Amino acid sequence: MANMSDYIDDLHIESLAYGGSGVGRYAGKVVFVPLTVPGDHVQCRIVRQKKRYIEARAERVLVASEHRIAPACPAFGQCGGCQWLHLPYAEQCHWKETIFRDFLVRKLDVDSELVRPIVPSPQQWGYRSRVQLKCLNTPKGFLVGFYRRGSHYVIPVDHCPILHPLLNQAKDLLRSWIENTRWSQFVSQIDLAVDDQERVRAVVHCLANDVDDFVTHLKPGALSANMGLFVQTGRKHNLQHVCGPVELLIEVDTPELRLGYGPGGFAQINLPQNRAMVREVVGTLVSNPPGRVLDLFCGMGNFSLPVARLAQEVVGVEAYLQSIEMARLNARLNEIENVSFFAREAYGAATEYGADGAIDLVIMDPPRSGAYDVARELVTVRPARILYVSCDPPTLVRDLLPLLHNGYRLVWSRPFDLFPHTHHTESITFLERV
Known part of the structure; x- marks a missing residue:
């Protein structure tokens, strides 16, 4: 039987943390409790103690928050997919924006006004493609x-x-x-x-x-x-x-581009929100169209091909050969000729491409692990502008630090909710060389 000292009799949940856990305070330490909601009072069991924080498991909700709702899935609490099904969607978006802004303000010391409001998902349910x-x-x-x-x-x-x-x-x-x-x-x-044709x-x-x-x-x-x-x-x-069908087709940009991707290739799981992100990127560039563009981690051309309609020249780089083959096919089918795609690692591409002339814009859309080595390379290559698409705020902050300390300023950053009912947040951040 557990020692009662392993329990916190009444913990007030004050906020939410990245990762989805509720946050309270006990004995001078921060306490993280999964599956809780701000405003809850819970009895919880301590499962791990660290020097500066405690991890605990809620045993009983003593007083339920006014924001707590019944989850829409009977597997909630067991399945590892969703963390916030017990929280209204408007509250989810509030906390995602708050957590994302806090990351950038605390870790990068940027003005909070440079973090734009979150773009909510138009679909709360049935969005995952x-x-x-x-x-x-x-x-x-x-x-x-x-x-x-x-x-x-x-x-x-x-x-x-x-x-x-x-x-x-x-x-x-x-x-x-x-x-x-x-x-x-x-x-x-x-x-x-x-896909967008429901295949x-x-x-x-x-x-x-x-x-x-x-x-x-x-x-x-x-x-x-x-x-x-x-x-x-x-x-x-x-x-x-x-x-x-071998390839599935997604739709982006206006006039519409149809982009295919094969099995093993990558496309965002929330197709309407992917279109919203493409609109944000294109809208950022339309008043000052780029010259030479390098799209790192380009996949099947999700950003490369819409941006190529504005730019003088686009080079897309992706390590997965099948995605590059699809990107080339997508360029031909959409009759876009000022773009080239190469199967190679992202690191080193900016140095190689930059040797032929100044790079006006680098687009980065790395995996969750980020691209710290590429960020450090860009400090040397010094493109005029950088658009960083991230699915992980901690690695985004890590990768932005060397750029902000070496001649770049953050113009704006915006979170997008591609993953309702989870703690995950996508974002786009725009940097300019000072």
Whole structure:
């Protein structure tokens, strides 16, 4: 039995922290408590003590905050996908903007007025156009869902309210095709995606020896459902096309560009919000069109091709060859000729491209780990302007520091909510060389 000293009898939750936990104070330390809401009074158990903070688990809500609502998903609290389903959406946006602004003001010492208001998602539910579903075959059946918070234990999910309705349907179909077959024990993951034309693509990860028989088993169902289907037997290059569309199409910019991306490629999971971010980038540049542009981590041309309509020349760089091939195809299909794409690492590209002349604009859209090495390289290359698209405020702040300390100023930064009901925040930050 736990010692009562391991408990905090009545903790008042004052705010929210990046990561989604509620924040209170006890014995001179900050206390982080997941699944709580500002205004809650909770009894909680201490699970970890550090020198400056405490991590705790709420055991009982003594007084519920006026902002607390009933979560729309029965898996909330177990599934690791959403952190804020018990908080009204307007409150979620308030705290995302507050947390993001606090990061930039505290860590970078920038004026809070340079952080623009958050752009809320036009859809709270059914917005997610891509998902990785975890699978586990058990004596109780074939489970399809998400990992439990802080573990690799699969929580089955019958209906995920943030998934596009067609992805919920596809999930149920694939589960019915796989369960009670000899292949169910070999399927570890299913990747689903839907595009702006509402076409669905599935990638089933299967390590069975008789994968050809598995393909034969799945194909009739996928054909009848008009589903694009792939089976993956290891890394991305071990990908077998079974039937249906290979590329999915997303729409950006005005006049409309249609951009395809293949299995294993990247597109934002919230397509309307992706269009909003492209509009923000293009709107920033339209009054002062760029000359030479370098787009790092360009993917299939999501920003490169809209910006190329304004710029003299655009070079896009991406390490994943298949995405570069799609970017080249997207440029041809949309009849954009002043853009070139190269499969290579982002680091070193600015130095190489800058050797041929001054770079007017660098666009960066790195993964969650950020691009600190590239940021330090840009200090030397010194492009006139930088647009940094980030999905992680801590790495954004880390990467901006060397730039702000070496001749750049932050003109503005704006958070975008691409991930309602989670703590995640996307952002665009605009820098100019002083």
